[in-house]
Amino acid sequence: MKKIDVVILGAGPAGVTCAIYLKRANIDFVLIEKGSVGGKVNLTADVDNYPPFKHISGVDFAFALYEDLLHNQIDVQFEEAKEVKRENDDFIVTTDNETYQCKTVFFALGTKDLHLNVLNEEKFLHKGISNCAICDGNLFKGQPMAVVGGGNSALEETLYLSKITDKIYLIHRRNEFRGSAQYVSMVKSDPHVEILTPYVIKECHGEEKLSSLIVENLETKELKTLNVAALFEYVGAKPATDIISFKEVLNEKGYVKVKIDMSTDVPGFFAGGDVTDKKLRQIAVAIGDGANASQSIIDYLNSRK
Numbered sequence: 339m340k341k342i343d344v345v346i347l348g349a350g351p352a353g354v355t356c357a358i359y360l361k362r363a364n365i366d367f368v369l370i371e372k373g374s375v376g377g378k379v380n381l382t383a384d385v386d387n388y389p390p391f392k393h394i395s396g397v398d399f400a401f402a403l404y405e406d407l408l409h410n411q412i413d414v415q416f417e418e419a420k421e422v423k424r425e426n427d428d429f430i431v432t433t434d435n436e437t438y439q440c441k442t443v444f445f446a447l448g449t450k451d452l453h454l455n456v457l458n459e460e461k462f463l464h465k466g467i468s469n470c471a472i473c474d475g476n477l478f479k480g481q482p483m484a485v486v487g488g489g490n491s492a493l494e495e496t497l498y499l500s501k502i503t504d505k506i507y508l509i510h511r512r513n514e515f516r517g518s519a520q521y522v523s524m525v526k527s528d529p530h531v532e533i534l535t536p537y538v539i540k541e542c543h544g545e546e547k548l549s550s551l552i553v554e555n556l557e558t559k560e561l562k563t564l565n566v567a568a569l570f571e572y573v574g575a576k577p578a579t580d581i582i583s584f585k586e587v588l589n590e591k592g593y594v595k596v597k598i599d600m601s602t603d604v605p606g607f608f609a610g611g612d613v614t615d616k617k618l619r620q621i622a623v624a625i626g627d628g629a630n631a632s633q634s635i636i637d638y639l640n641s642r643k
């Protein structure tokens with residue numbers, strides 16, 4: 339078992355920012371990540387709302403975060419966290435490779451994508467059905483595709499796919515989109531996008547790979563078949579909090595309840611970014627949370643001396 343002051347879980351924008359601040363304060367910590375530095379940012383085509391970048395691709399943004407870690411001589415432990423539990427005043431974090439005993443945890447594991455749970459969806463996951471247009475869109479270049487969802491992610495990624503193909507069905511179960519007015523107007527005026535509202539997907543079909551969807555108009559109950567090579571799902575997410583053994587820090591939806599300084603009801607357990615109970619889940623907020631948490635962690639460590 340390794341003993342360390344702080345374990346940072348997740349190297350998305352929140353975790354990376356917290357790590358940089360702690361490094362500059364000479365705090366002893368480990369940064370744990372199971373996938374890629376940058377987290378969900380890697381999945382977005384364009385970031386147009388993080389000042390002062392007027393425009394940067396998600397992958398470039400994620401790479402800039404990685405370069406910032408290198409610049410600050412911060413190593414990432416590429417491990418998957420399996421459990422976080424309390425032991426007296428400390429925490430035990432178990433990964434697939436190591437066990438850490440620490441005084442504080444900064445929990446920034448973000449969210450996991452949800453699926454529709456419709457007929458044959460599971461069969462075609464990664465065989466035409468994906469949650470990441472930027473990762474997989476190019477595989478279906480020039481072919482008809484569908485996007486399902488009504489928020490900014492669905493709208494942004496529809497616009498991204500419109501550069502790759504000239505036929506995209508945007509399917510949403512309500513008549514109104516939740517995303518920003520700017521994106522709504524862009525998809526509405528995009529000649530490659532056919533908007534289907536209020537529609538739901540009932541079934542997915544194909545041989546080895548997805549080739550069609552059966553969709554239903556919720557008002558008329560009329561069914562249609564859409565011939566598509568790919569379906570990109572943006573239908574919400576759930577917080578990655580299953581591994582926390584002390585559930586009192588979670589709200590009814592499983593998000594971590596945090597105070598203004600990123601602390602929780604459990605002393606020493608801090609959280610930030612998309613995994614926390616908040617209105618806006620965006621890069622700017624996650625980065626702010628990481629910075630904010632670092633100062634609270636430093637104060638907490640000082641209080642334990």
Ligand SMILES: Cc1cc2nc3c(=O)[nH]c(=O)nc-3n(C[C@H](O)[C@H](O)[C@H](O)COP(=O)(O)OP(=O)(O)OC[C@H]3O[C@@H](n4cnc5c(N)ncnc54)[C@H](O)[C@@H]3O)c2cc1C
Nearest residue numbers: 348350351352372373377378382419448611612619620621
């Ligand atoms: C398609 C899409 C488009 C978006 N577009 C924008 C945009 O234009 N502008 C904007 O501001 N925001 C955008 N966002 C939102 C933005 O990406 C998130 O708000 C931000 O990434 C949250 O950062 P985070 O650090 O809280 O979590 P994340 O970025 O989710 O990072 C969490 C990290 O934890 C890791 N992890 C999870 N579980 C484990 C485990 N058990 N062990 C170890 N590591 C683990 C993950 O691999 C991940 O790297 C978009 C999101 C999506 C999905």
